Amino acid sequence: MQIHTPDWVKHAVFYQIFPDRFSRSQQLKQKLLSAVAFEDWASTPTLYGYKGGDLWGVIERLDYLTELGITAIYFTPIFQSASNHRYHTHDYYKVDPLLGGNEAFAALLEAAHSRHIKVVLDGVFNHASRGFFFFHDILENGRLSPWLDWFKIDAWPLSPYNVEQPANYACWDNNRALPQFNHDNPVVREYIMEVAEYWIRAGIDGWRLDVPECVTAEGFWQEFRERVKAINPEAYIVGEIWTDASQWLDGTQFDGVMNYLFAAPTIAFAAGDRVQMEYVQDRSYKPYPALFAVEYAATIERLLSLYDWQLQLTQLNLLASHDTARLMTIAGGDRESVEIATLLLLTFPGAPSIYYGDEVGLPGGIDPDSRQGFPLETQWDRKLLAYHRELIALRHRYRALRTGSYKSLHASGQSYVFERRLDDETVLVAVNAGTEPARAVLDAPPGTPASVVFGPGTASCDGPQLQLELPPRSGTILAEPL
Amino acid sequence: MQIHTPDWVKHAVFYQIFPDRFSRSQQLKQKLLSAVAFEDWASTPTLYGYKGGDLWGVIERLDYLTELGITAIYFTPIFQSASNHRYHTHDYYKVDPLLGGNEAFAALLEAAHSRHIKVVLDGVFNHASRGFFFFHDILENGRLSPWLDWFKIDAWPLSPYNVEQPANYACWDNNRALPQFNHDNPVVREYIMEVAEYWIRAGIDGWRLDVPECVTAEGFWQEFRERVKAINPEAYIVGEIWTDASQWLDGTQFDGVMNYLFAAPTIAFAAGDRVQMEYVQDRSYKPYPALFAVEYAATIERLLSLYDWQLQLTQLNLLASHDTARLMTIAGGDRESVEIATLLLLTFPGAPSIYYGDEVGLPGGIDPDSRQGFPLETQWDRKLLAYHRELIALRHRYRALRTGSYKSLHASGQSYVFERRLDDETVLVAVNAGTEPARAVLDAPPGTPASVVFGPGTASCDGPQLQLELPPRSGTILAEPL
Structure with a gap:
């Protein structure tokens, strides 16, 4: 089978937004939202409090995202x-009133x-x-409810709160706040499929x-894909799977997964023993x-061998999410760990995804701490922001970085070099995660770039070999300047 | 102040539908409704069970309503x-999925x-x-809910079910299933006003x-009227007030109320001591x-002196509703009581309102018994149905019956005669609720009609007087044949 995945994802840079915490609109658009009391934006988040971010506020920040180089948003x-x-979920057909409701979402979709x-939405269908x-x-x-068979009742009476x-x-x-659907009921299945279709028709992109691993009804995700793609063949379907996702990445279900299998070793390599165990243990x-x-x-x-290449190109790669601590905090505040991993x-x-605020150095432990309000401009780490902008721009500039082949060229100590190649475009990425300067000597067949387009490293040709000088705790990118 | 009430109501004949019990569609329109298990349509209703009436089903019965002479529906x-x-109410912006959802309602509204x-909807805004x-x-x-001030919390924790x-x-x-809005919160007020406006804009007629007497926030119903009438000046606003409603019928709030002040004496007169106390006591x-x-x-x-005449003409007159036993049952199955009261x-x-099924003799005690499934055609009381049809047609034929003045002409024993007069059209209505034949002799100034257009009575002119022979337990109507 020829596996088809959406082309735009291969070229996308995602930004993950936790809507309550990204941006609160400056202008009151709806009377319903006047006089609503929120937690202080800058205070430590709580499990139950709201900070009042909304979709009108996201619209106000689209210019910021555009300048960062973002081309897709994944909304929790x-x-x-x-x-x-x-x-x-209380209602699958309504955007939350605090976010501005369906009206704000329609405006956002158009503006984006x-x-x-x-725009990719989060579907909670289990x-x-x-x-x-x-x-x-x-x-x-x-027992008299006409919807009895929608859920799985074990005994009576039910106790939703006590x-x-x-x-x-x-x-x-085991959370009684979250009753599980009975996906074996064909009507439930139909209900969920119609929700999925509704929002795709409304214009969302995935x-x-x-x-999704909790939904085990036979053929469920296959039907989901078929019905979604029947409306928009280029819609993106990405599952929250933390492990080997081969079972779902067979071309008939998801286009990709949240690639924690990329995040974990990348953090372990970039941050190494700086990783604060309290933030990652038992996750x-x-x-x-x-x-x-x-x-x-x-x-x-090994990761790149797990799935078909078309699926690799539409993975959702990430370093952090609302379900993890932020890398800045995991790395004990070590900015270079963040920089190396980000590079x-x-x-x-696969499509990189920046968890909102990571680009300006927002810290955060396990949730709810990883869901802080997006910081005021005065608190931004501007150097880190510039670092993100530059790398994102580079990714957009070099097609090889997006859809080119991947090949390890050198691995020694804490130095690692790999190549991305597409047709006659080659990009070399060299990382020295160690605290000492490192040197890497590579074979340099014709076409090997020798120009540093990013980072502090230097390169010199020595006959058929390329010699890279890699300063400690940094990454360097070589390519033909475009 | 000149009081304005909607003209169409003065000429309307309403039919009150309890949607779960009136008509279940024959054709399955929505997959969501396949395989839903309902209570047997013909079984005694229960407090918690559904019988599965829906709005597609109402559409299928519009011809029946048209033949009956109905010109307006009040939906519970x-x-x-x-x-x-x-x-x-779980959602003020959604028509219940069992009823076919917003899609079915839009189709119904268009078909009606x-x-x-x-089409008048029931607004539960307390x-x-x-x-x-x-x-x-x-x-x-x-305490962290942003909507805390929408309701009236006395103490913590809340116990919604235990x-x-x-x-x-x-x-x-005192029903914990029904938390009361805090109408003093301007945002709650705005929310309710927007709901009211939304459905008026969607095309409902009132x-x-x-x-409504539970909503005591200053100026609430005045604002409600203003905002509704700003969209549709002819929208009908009718309150559920069981007593003297002068407080709300001042021209700035409701156009009418559910006229139980008409129902009560009319039943007491028509059914008399046949009334079964178990169905009416403590109501x-x-x-x-x-x-x-x-x-x-x-x-x-006395009733007719309570309110301005323009408001009298837009009262919602009734003999029974979902909140009472049905008259047929109250009267111990005595069909003549039903006929006299219906006449x-x-x-x-004011606008008469027929509670669904009353026209075919559906019995029913206090709810839920008064909410039985609309009977199969084989069980209809066809004579009673014909009686309704004929009287409704008469009301449509004689404008005086709708907007003419009302004047008692004769009251003696159990015989009662009154006149409805508009310009040069006069209609006499004569009722003998007793079990013996009765005679009524009236002054008959020029223009007094002497032709019986409905009922078993007879009339003869005797100089300036009109002599009516009124058979027992019946009503007779005299008018110039049109």
């Missing part, structure tokens, strides 16, 4: 939900598209909230799927122990 | 709600309007359901307001003790 959930992260920015209408009806009407009694229904992660990915270049190269090669992210096959 | 609530009566049938998003958010996030703990929030009728209206004609005349005259209803100033 925006549908009506009584939780600041909005993974507790007019800037050639794609479970709903206990306030979700069809579950709520069961709470209200018990934790002293068993919930008596299947719920995600779905990020929350905990679903393992950015430890520290990796040397040879181990990193092997891990990356690896932005030169890797 | 149709918005998304986890209760078969749907007074527990094309038959010149108006309270919402405990699953309503803004209340649900308080359940989920407690009846062993106090609910700790204000709710309607609002019936549930328990909000008093269709007892039995009334003689003199008492009935006095009560009706009084259909000749009274």
Whole structure:
């Protein structure tokens, strides 16, 4: 089977937005939002509090994203939900009123598209909230509910709130706030498919799927893909899978996954033993122990062998998300770890995704701390922002960085060099994660670039060989200047 | 102040539909509704069960309503709600999925309007359901909810379902399923006003307001009227007020109320001591003790003196509703009580409203029994249906019956005669509620009609007097044949 994945994703740079925390609109657009009391924007986030970011506010920041080089946004959930992260869906057809509702989303979609920015939404289809209408009806009407078969009831009575009694229904992660759909009910399946179709028809460019491995109904994700792609063949479907995703990356389900299999070794290589264990222990990915270049190269090669190349090019690569601590904090505030990892992210096959605020050095431990309000301009790490901008621009400039082949050329100690090549365009990426200067000597067949287009390293040709001088804790990129 | 009320209401004959029980569509229009298990249509209704009536089904019955002479429908609530009566609003912007959703309602509205049938919806704005998003958010996030001030919290924690703990929030009728809005919050007020405007803009012809006396915020209903009428000056606003409604019928709030002040004496006069006390005791209206004609005349005259005439013409007159037992049952199955009361209803100033099924003799005690499935054709009381059709046609034929003045002419024993007069059109209505034949002799100035156009009575002129022979338990109407 010829696997087809959306071309635009291969060329995209994503920005992941946690809507409550990215941008609060300056102008009041809706009377409904006047006089709403929010937590202080700059205070430490709490589990239950809202800071009041909204989609009108995102529109106000689209210029910022454009300047950064962003071409796609992945929004964590925006549908009506009584939780600041909005993974507790109350209504799949409504954008949350705090975010500005469907009206604000329509405006955002138009504004983003007019800037050639794609928009991918988060679909939480394994479970709903206990306030979700069809579950709520069961709470209200018990056995007489017409929607009884939409969820998985074990016994009566149900106890949605009183934790002293068993919930008596299947719920995600044992959390009674999140009753799990009965995906074996064809009507439930149809309901979810129609939600997916509705928003694709409304113009979104793809779905990020929350905990899709929990939905095990036969053929579910295959049908999901078919129905979504029937409306928009170029829609992006990306699953939240933290492990080997071969089961879903067979060309009939997802176009990619959130690539924590990239994040973990990249952090372990770039930050090494700087990784603060308290932020990564007992999580679903393992950015430890520290990796040397040879181990990193092997891990990356193994990762690149897992899936078809067309799927590799549409992975959603990342270093952090709302589900992890931020790399700046994981690395104990070591900016160079962030820089090296970011360089690896932005030169890797697949779409890089920047978690909002990472580009300006926003710190954050495990959630809710990783979901802080986007900082005021006075608190930005401008050097880090410039670093991101420059690398993103470079990725946009060199097609090889996006769709070129990937080949390890050199791995020694903490130095690692690889090549991205497309037709006659070759880009070399060289990283020295160590604290001492390093030298790498490579074979340099004709076409090997010798010009440094990014970073502090230097290169000199020595007959058929290229000699790279790599200053400590840095990355260097060589290419033919364009 | 010149009081303006919607002209169409003065000429309307309403039909009250309880959507879960009126008509289930024959054709499956939405996959979502396949495989939904309903209670048997013909079985005794339960408090929590659904029978699956829907709006597609109502469309299929519009011809029936047209033949009956109906020109307006009052729907008890149709918005998304986890209760078969749907007074527990879960979403004010969504028509319940069981009813076919917004899609079915839009189709219904178009189909009804094309038959010149108006559509009035039930607005439940005093309270919402405990699953309503803004209340649900308080359940989920407690003091940190941004919507905290939308409801009236007395103490923490809240206990929405566990009846062993106090609910700790204000709710309607002490029912924790129904948290009461804080109408003093200007944002709540705005929210409700926007809901009202939204559906008026969508094309509905009016609002019936549930328990509006519970909403005591200053100027609330005045603003409601202003905003609704700004969009459609002919929209009908009718409140559920069971008592003297002078406070709301001042021309700045409602156009009318559900006229239980008409229902009660009319039943007490027509059914008399046949009234089964178990169905009327401890209710909000008093269709007892039995009334003689003199008492009935006095009560009706008092009622007609309560409000401005323009408001009298837009009252919603009724004999039964989802909140009462049906008259057929109240009267112990005595069909003549139903006929006499129906004749009084259909000749009274203000818009008559037939509670679905009453026209075919559907019985029913206090709810949920008064909310039975509309009977199969084989079970219709066809004579009663013909009686309704004929009287409704008569009302449409004689303008005086709709907007003419009302004047008692004769009250003696159980015989009662009154006149409706408009310009040179006069209609006499004569009722003998007694079990013996009765005679009424009236002054007959020029223009007094002497032709019987309905009923078993006879009339003869005797000089300046008109002598009416009124068979027992019947009503007779005299008019110039048109």
